Amino acid sequence: MNGNPPDGPAPAARPPGPDEDRMARIALTWLAEPGNRTVWTMTRNEGAPAALARLLSGDIPDPALRAAVLARTASGDPRRLAEAAMRRAERLGARVVVPADPEWPRRVEELGTLELDGGGRIGHDVRPPLCLWVRGAQPLDEAFHRSVAVVGARAATGYGVHVTTDIAYGLAEHGWAVVSGGAFGIDAAAHRAALAAGGLTIAVLACGVDRPYPVGNTALFERIADTGLLVSEWPPGSDPLRHRFLIRNRVIAAATVGAVVVEAAARSGAVQTMGRVLSLRRKAMVVPGPISSAMSVGCHRLLRADPAARLVTNLQQVLEEVGSIGEYYADPPRGREHDRDTLDEESALVLEAVPRRGTASADQLAATAGLSLRTVLRRLSLLEMTGLVVRRDDGIALAPRPRSAGR
Amino acid sequence: MNGNPPDGPAPAARPPGPDEDRMARIALTWLAEPGNRTVWTMTRNEGAPAALARLLSGDIPDPALRAAVLARTASGDPRRLAEAAMRRAERLGARVVVPADPEWPRRVEELGTLELDGGGRIGHDVRPPLCLWVRGAQPLDEAFHRSVAVVGARAATGYGVHVTTDIAYGLAEHGWAVVSGGAFGIDAAAHRAALAAGGLTIAVLACGVDRPYPVGNTALFERIADTGLLVSEWPPGSDPLRHRFLIRNRVIAAATVGAVVVEAAARSGAVQTMGRVLSLRRKAMVVPGPISSAMSVGCHRLLRADPAARLVTNLQQVLEEVGSIGEYYADPPRGREHDRDTLDEESALVLEAVPRRGTASADQLAATAGLSLRTVLRRLSLLEMTGLVVRRDDGIALAPRPRSAGR
Numbered sequence: 001m002n003g004n005p006p007d008g009p010a011p012a013a014r015p016p017g018p019d020e021d022r023m024a025r026i027a028l029t030w031l032a033e034p035g036n037r038t039v040w041t042m043t044r045n046e047g048a049p050a051a052l053a054r055l056l057s058g059d060i061p062d063p064a065l066r067a068a069v070l071a072r073t074a075s076g077d078p079r080r081l082a083e084a085a086m087r088r089a090e091r092l093g094a095r096v097v098v099p100a101d102p103e104w105p106r107r108v109e110e111l112g113t114l115e116l117d118g119g120g121r122i123g124h125d126v127r128p129p130l131c132l133w134v135r136g137a138q139p140l141d142e143a144f145h146r147s148v149a150v151v152g153a154r155a156a157t158g159y160g161v162h163v164t165t166d167i168a169y170g171l172a173e174h175g176w177a178v179v180s181g182g183a184f185g186i187d188a189a190a191h192r193a194a195l196a197a198g199g200l201t202i203a204v205l206a207c208g209v210d211r212p213y214p215v216g217n218t219a220l221f222e223r224i225a226d227t228g229l230l231v232s233e234w235p236p237g238s239d240p241l242r243h244r245f246l247i248r249n250r251v252i253a254a255a256t257v258g259a260v261v262v263e264a265a266a267r268s269g270a271v272q273t274m275g276r277v278l279s280l281r282r283k284a285m286v287v288p289g290p291i292s293s294a295m296s297v298g299c300h301r302l303l304r305a306d307p308a309a310r311l312v313t314n315l316q317q318v319l320e321e322v323g324s325i326g327e328y329y330a331d332p333p334r335g336r337e338h339d340r341d342t343l344d345e346e347s348a349l350v351l352e353a354v355p356r357r358g359t360a361s362a363d364q365l366a367a368t369a370g371l372s373l374r375t376v377l378r379r380l381s382l383l384e385m386t387g388l389v390v391r392r393d394d395g396i397a398l399a400p401r402p403r404s405a406g407r
Numbered sequence: 408m409n410g411n412p413p414d415g416p417a418p419a420a421r422p423p424g425p426d427e428d429r430m431a432r433i434a435l436t437w438l439a440e441p442g443n444r445t446v447w448t449m450t451r452n453e454g455a456p457a458a459l460a461r462l463l464s465g466d467i468p469d470p471a472l473r474a475a476v477l478a479r480t481a482s483g484d485p486r487r488l489a490e491a492a493m494r495r496a497e498r499l500g501a502r503v504v505v506p507a508d509p510e511w512p513r514r515v516e517e518l519g520t521l522e523l524d525g526g527g528r529i530g531h532d533v534r535p536p537l538c539l540w541v542r543g544a545q546p547l548d549e550a551f552h553r554s555v556a557v558v559g560a561r562a563a564t565g566y567g568v569h570v571t572t573d574i575a576y577g578l579a580e581h582g583w584a585v586v587s588g589g590a591f592g593i594d595a596a597a598h599r600a601a602l603a604a605g606g607l608t609i610a611v612l613a614c615g616v617d618r619p620y621p622v623g624n625t626a627l628f629e630r631i632a633d634t635g636l637l638v639s640e641w642p643p644g645s646d647p648l649r650h651r652f653l654i655r656n657r658v659i660a661a662a663t664v665g666a667v668v669v670e671a672a673a674r675s676g677a678v679q680t681m682g683r684v685l686s687l688r689r690k691a692m693v694v695p696g697p698i699s700s701a702m703s704v705g706c707h708r709l710l711r712a713d714p715a716a717r718l719v720t721n722l723q724q725v726l727e728e729v730g731s732i733g734e735y736y737a738d739p740p741r742g743r744e745h746d747r748d749t750l751d752e753e754s755a756l757v758l759e760a761v762p763r764r765g766t767a768s769a770d771q772l773a774a775t776a777g778l779s780l781r782t783v784l785r786r787l788s789l790l791e792m793t794g795l796v797v798r799r800d801d802g803i804a805l806a807p808r809p810r811s812a813g814r
Contacts, residue, residue, distance in 0.1 A: 071778045371478045
């Protein structure tokens with residue numbers, strides 16, 4: 001690439017007007033799928049209107065992009081399509097948000113420097129969105145500021161739905177926005193739980209915000225739009241083409257503080273999302289499950305593949321990961337089993353000698369344990385202090401155990 | 408500790424006769440619970456007969472040990488008890504194995520330098536066994552040479568028993584001895600599976616090898632003794648005192664190449680065993696489970712606490728951990744989802760355009776995808792090569808998908 005590399009500095013252009021920038025970004029997203037590296041770099045360097053003009057003039061160094069732009073322009077005028085999309089959005093009560101807007105979620109700009117190993121075109125084209133279509137009243141930046149993605153399989157099991165509900169409900173209760181896609185299974189369970197908790201939930205879609213997909217979630221999308229947000233890179237009316245889910249996933253990863261994957265098949269979209277989360281050094285949290293469940297294979301594979309993927313088993317552990325330091329930290333529960341494990345040998349012998357039912361005198365304990373009475377009395381004080389035995393009027397007894405535990 | 412530290416060098420003693428050494432080791436194990444640091448160090452430095460003589464003379468720097476020895480000697484003569492234990496073992500067809508014997512399992516000697524943080528007396532006294540009582544024909548060292556511990560909860564769930572059976576059966580099939588305790592639940596399931604596979608299984612007990620505990624496993628112990636091994640540090644007739652399970656666990660950890668914990672409650676004995684395994688830098692393998700199961704809490708806690716604890720989800724992964732390099736290595740399965748994820752944008756568009764049912768011509772695909780016919784034909788070759796589409800007489804169709812996967 002000689003002469004005029006697209007990543008190089010460009011001559012200072014007349015700053016575009018706000019509407020011109022907005023329209024150009026919409027048109028650019030229609031010309032090439034979001035995340036396209038060349039288009040994003042041209043836009044960053046030259047501004048969206050100049051980048052659009054250049055693409056439309058055919059001055060495109062990347063042959064694949066040139067072919068795609070040619071194919072798209074053959075079916076319509078990008079500027080007129082952008083205007084139509086804006087009118088359609090207005091009728092819907094939707095808006096389009098661009099980086100110049102105060103509510104632009106800044107975190108997604110970290111995609112500007114993300115480099116992935118492999119992943120083909122979709123792993124190469126992970127640049128930030130040019131614009132985001134939104135339905136819902138909340139400003140985007142505020143909504144994403146304290147947000148956690150909860151993602152996973154469409155074909156979730158009862159276990160996965162149960163765990164998702166617990167975690168998403170708890171996140172919402174603690175003031176965290178829940179972010180997910182719009183699919184059946186884990187996605188829908190996460191949104192429903194956040195809504196049930198009266199919390200904020202955000203669906204990031206791979207189609208237009210007016211295009212309920214899957215149709216079975218139509219009522220859910222309406223509820224989300226009422227109190228939360230529907231967000232998409234694609235203009236209203238866009239179809240949920242299969243590869244768009246994989247393009248969309250980078251936004252879920254980038255816009256949130258971290259992501260929890262609850263259930264995921266091997267090499268599923270949720271696993272791909274977690275790959276983005278890990279590459280962006282966001283908190284990557286993984287719920288384990290039965291090794292016999294196909295829906296946990298992806299989760300276990302993530303845990304085995306990357307030490308930064310953190311196994312989580314409850315809401316508390318999720319909050320500890322995403323909260324600021326000390327915000328949610330809790331000591332692990334210290335059970336009596338622990339006290340029992342750390343006993344010195346004499347105390348262990350004394351404890352062994354205490355009958356399971358009823359009581360024994362210190363003399364009886366000394367005889368059973370094969371220890372002197374003096375030793376038994378000294379050790380009993382310790383055992384009493386740690387709560388393992390109690391002194392009663394008729395002698396020494398085991399303290400009642402509130403819970404059982406394996407050996 | 409001035410003057411004569413127990414860890415310091417000692418004057419060269421007359422080498423004891425083999426019987427004298429053996430008898431002294433049995434007596435020493437009766438005087439103080441196995442693993443005792445002072446007793447083991449004295450035995451290493453001075454030989455077992457001299458260490459025994461010194462303990463019986465009351466020349467004991469450690470006050471706790473002195474008290475324990477006094478309490479034990481008050482109830483019997485250690486040398487006579489050792490002789491009685493030997494006679495009892497002979498009647499049983501059991502034998503006692505000491506480090507001087509060719510079949511001594513050398514790996515347990517690594518306990519000689521193990522230092523643990525915390526764990527009280529039982530964490531302090533983790534020195535090697537002085538002797539091992541054995542029922543079964545196999546030489547100890549050969550049996551443990553290629554062995555894997557499979558440990559876990561008494562109160563195992565159906566899931567835990569199922570997973571244990573799969574792993575232990577497979578280990579036995581691949582010529583690995585299975586090592587466990589003698590408890591209900593995971594222990595018993597591991598032994599049963601190894602026996603069912605016609606493999607070698609070893610129960611390391613916390614009581615005499617003639618003392619079936621729990622009694623419900625009596626028939627299982629007899630079957631193990633017939634083709635495998637019953638092993639214990641305690642002489643025949645010894646009771647399974649509660650703290651002995653925790654003392655015993657270090658032998659399971661030290662004698663094996665690695666250990667798999669299938670299910671374990673928080674702070675259970677199995678978790679303690681895995682702590683020893685990790686400290687000894689043996690392979691520590693942990694099976695995850697549902698986060699809603701109390702019997703997986705210990706497993707998940709291990710995985711969260713120590714990056715060296717390796718999550719395993721099947722036999723193959725266990726074999727890869729314990730096998731020599733390359734012995735069992737297998738590529739992770741590469742599904743079609745992967746091929747699909749790495750498609751370039753044009754190929755993805757072409758693939759999208761192929762109908763879910765039936766076929767389409769290349770012209771139809773070009774129209775649907777918005778690409779030139781030339782591009783479509785080029786991309787179809789790639790899609791065909793990766794097995795995503797097939798060419799039929801009536802056009803192009805999606806390749807049949809052998810399995811479904813989450814998005």
